[in-house]
Amino acid sequence: MSDIQTTTVSEDGFGSTSQVGEFDMAIDPLDETGPNPNAALVATYASCFLPALRVAGQQMGHDDLGTIQIDADADLDEDDDLTGIRFTIHVEADLAEDEIDEFVERGEDICHVHSALREGLHAEITVNAGAF
Known part of the structure; x- marks a missing residue:
């Protein structure tokens, strides 16, 4: 099964x-x-990545990250195939500059959708700490 x-x-x-x-x-x-399948995939990816970031934060000693918002943008080619996905992540907690890369890397390791997508389609990520 x-x-x-x-x-x-x-x-x-x-x-x-x-x-x-x-x-x-x-x-x-x-x-x-x-929603169309591409939009559903992008939303599913962001919906998986967000809780992965919460787990990453907990692993790094940030038990309360507050509000997290992911704004996802995606590009399509002339055949409506996804060619790129970008995440802009807004985090209420004020993360130090040197923590952001580790935060994102851990999120990438934890997110199952990130692991499932072919390497060339992984999200480009921007984090806005202290956003709320």
């Missing part, structure tokens, strides 16, 4: 609904009934 099972159904048109555990998620390449 696999660790993750999903079911994706499209009754007509291009949109589909995926059942992921007990959750339904609408995805539509035309952005009519839900």
